[in-house]
Every structure is written in C-alpha cells, then in structure tokens.
Amino acid sequence: MEIVVVPDVQYPLHDARAVRNLWHYIHVTQPAGVLIIGDFMDYPAPSRWSKDTRAEFEGDVFRESEGGKALLTDLREGYSGPIKFVVGNHDARPADYLRKYAPALASTRAFDVDVLLGFEELGIEVLPPFSEVAPGWVAMHGHELRGLNTIPGRTAAAKVKKLDGSVVMGHTHKLAVSPETVGVGKNRRTLFGFEVGHLMAESKAQYLSAGVVNWQKGFGRLLVSQHSAVPVPVYVERDSSFVVDGTRYGAIKRNSRGHFVRREDLTSAA
Structure with missing residues (x-):
C-alpha cells in the first residue's frame, strides 16, 4: 500500500x-x-524574521488560515482516507508568537494550526513528532x-543515527533518500x-532573490509492506507536472496554434 507524503x-x-x-494524483x-x-x-x-518590521503588521493569520483550510478542503473533497499532519515550525508560528509576546493569552488554543485550519471538521489527525507511520519508519518535520x-x-541520515530507525521528514526543502547500514553480522x-x-x-519567496538555494521540488511516496516500507521520491518538473508509474500528472500540451495549454483532466500519458 502507498502513503503519499506531502512536503x-x-x-x-x-x-x-x-x-x-x-x-x-491522490484523488x-x-x-x-x-x-x-x-x-x-x-x-x-x-x-521572528518579521518582528519589529512592517511585515509583522501586514499579514493576517486568520485570512491566511482560511486559504490554507480551503486548500485542505479541496484535498478532502476527493479523498476520504486517513490524513495525518506533523506540525512544522512555520505552522506553529502563530501559537509561538502568542506565547512569547502575549503570555497572558497563551492558554487559548485558538492559534494552534489544527484549530486555525479546522482539522476536526476535515478529519485530519495531528501526529506528535517521531510517530511511527510505517513499519520501522518514524515521521518528523525536521526542526x-x-x-x-x-x-x-x-540531514535525514543524521536523524536516523540519533533515532536508530528510518526517518521521513520535511523542513530542508531537499528531495533525496540517504541509506545508512548499521549493525554487524545477523544484526x-x-x-x-x-x-x-x-x-x-520559489518566486514568491522574496528572501530567495539574493541567490540560489539547493532545493528540490517534489513529494514522497512510502510503499508499505507488512514488515517494511520503500521510500520513493517524486520530482516535480518546471511546469509543475510529475511522473508516477508511467503516467504524467499535470501535463501541459500545445494546442493547434502552438500555444501551451493545460489538459482539463490534468493527466496525460508520460
């Protein structure tokens, strides 16, 4: 069976x-x-990068949360299976900000990401870090x-050494599998x-305008059997399409005038 890992x-x-x-693809x-x-x-x-700058006052956590919730609603509308969520450091920014700068209000959960995005309504489960998500595999965001x-x-390989188990993680914006062989003999x-x-x-992130970063766009697949799981990285191409098992998702085609257009079903043969 397959677990799709959204980065x-x-x-x-x-x-x-x-x-x-x-x-x-998930649908x-x-x-x-x-x-x-x-x-x-x-x-x-x-x-913390926005503190004491104009950016601290220009954003709207609730408005942005409505957009994020809409995106998750789109996912849920075509998929009724289990969705699990590991909280990242960016997801926690509103709650962390409240605890740091308004501690008298910090007891409320109103700024926790699961509340802001309506996880209960969408049937999304929050996982604590280092939860087992497949036989021998634990999940963490990375921070x-x-x-x-x-x-x-x-980075993930270093976490493997610390946790003595296979690790799937985000945070680095890098897409790769790094094996670590441990033990001796039968072990x-x-x-x-x-x-x-x-x-x-990347064009939306103003902080990247100064140079090039070693990031890779894509997502992960864990192909799970009874006792193990195989990690499969999927690279997203410049046109935002990708190929899985011989099928391209999100292909862009040329019309009769030679202009690039998207197929309505977002899928074509590779």
Whole structure:
C-alpha cells in the first residue's frame, strides 16, 4: 500500500499548480494514507524574521488560515482516507508568537494550526513528532532535532543515527533518500533517511532573490509492506507536472496554434 507524503507547501507561498496536480494524483490513486509532513502554512507575519518590521503588521493569520483550510478542503473533497499532519515550525508560528509576546493569552488554543485550519471538521489527525507511520519508519518535520546538512538526504541520515530507525521528514526543502547500514553480522540492517522536498513557488519567496538555494521540488511516496516500507521520491518538473508509474500528472500540451495549454483532466500519458 502507498502513503503519499506531502512536503512543505508553505501557503500562501505555494506552487498552486503543483499542489493541484498532487491533489489530483491522490484523488485518482486513493492511497492508503496521506501524511502532511509540516510547514503546510508559512505564516510570515508572526515569524521572528518579521518582528519589529512592517511585515509583522501586514499579514493576517486568520485570512491566511482560511486559504490554507480551503486548500485542505479541496484535498478532502476527493479523498476520504486517513490524513495525518506533523506540525512544522512555520505552522506553529502563530501559537509561538502568542506565547512569547502575549503570555497572558497563551492558554487559548485558538492559534494552534489544527484549530486555525479546522482539522476536526476535515478529519485530519495531528501526529506528535517521531510517530511511527510505517513499519520501522518514524515521521518528523525536521526542526525537532538540531542540525542541517547542505547535501540532500544527509540531514535525514543524521536523524536516523540519533533515532536508530528510518526517518521521513520535511523542513530542508531537499528531495533525496540517504541509506545508512548499521549493525554487524545477523544484526546488520539498512535504514533510510528520506527528505521529501517542497511544493513552494520559489518566486514568491522574496528572501530567495539574493541567490540560489539547493532545493528540490517534489513529494514522497512510502510503499508499505507488512514488515517494511520503500521510500520513493517524486520530482516535480518546471511546469509543475510529475511522473508516477508511467503516467504524467499535470501535463501541459500545445494546442493547434502552438500555444501551451493545460489538459482539463490534468493527466496525460508520460
């Protein structure tokens, strides 16, 4: 069976076409589960980078949450299976901001991401970090344990060493599988660090205008059997389409005049 791992979307900085294509893939294939690995929202206004700048006052957490909720509603409308959510550091920005700057109000859960996005109504379950999501696999966003590596996959590999199990994570915006073989003799086994990329529209992130970052757009698949799971990265191309099992989702075709147009069903043969 398949678990689709949704990477950092960071609404409203998301690649809307890529997200729409991924939702279509989920609606068509009906996987056994969907795991949103964190930073589904960006919430720039209450971030530490915006503190004491105009940006702190320009954003609207509730308005942005309505947009994020609408995006999740689109997913849920075509998929009735389990959706699980790991809270990322960006998702937690409103609640963290409240605790830091208005501690007298911090007892309310009104600014927790599951409340802001209506998880109860949508049937979405929040997972604590390091929850087992497949045999031998734990999920985390990535900020819970310190340390980042510039090489795709190696941050997750470091988490594998700390947790002594295979790890699927977001946070780095990199898309790669990094194996780690541990133990000796009959106890020898291979564990995997799996980073699942991102679904941002990089042009929307002003902080990227100064240079190039080693990010990869895509998402993850965990192909689960009784005792193990195989990690499969799926790369999203420049036109926001991707190929899974020989089928391209979100293809762009040329019309009779030579102009690029999208197929209405968002799917074509690879």
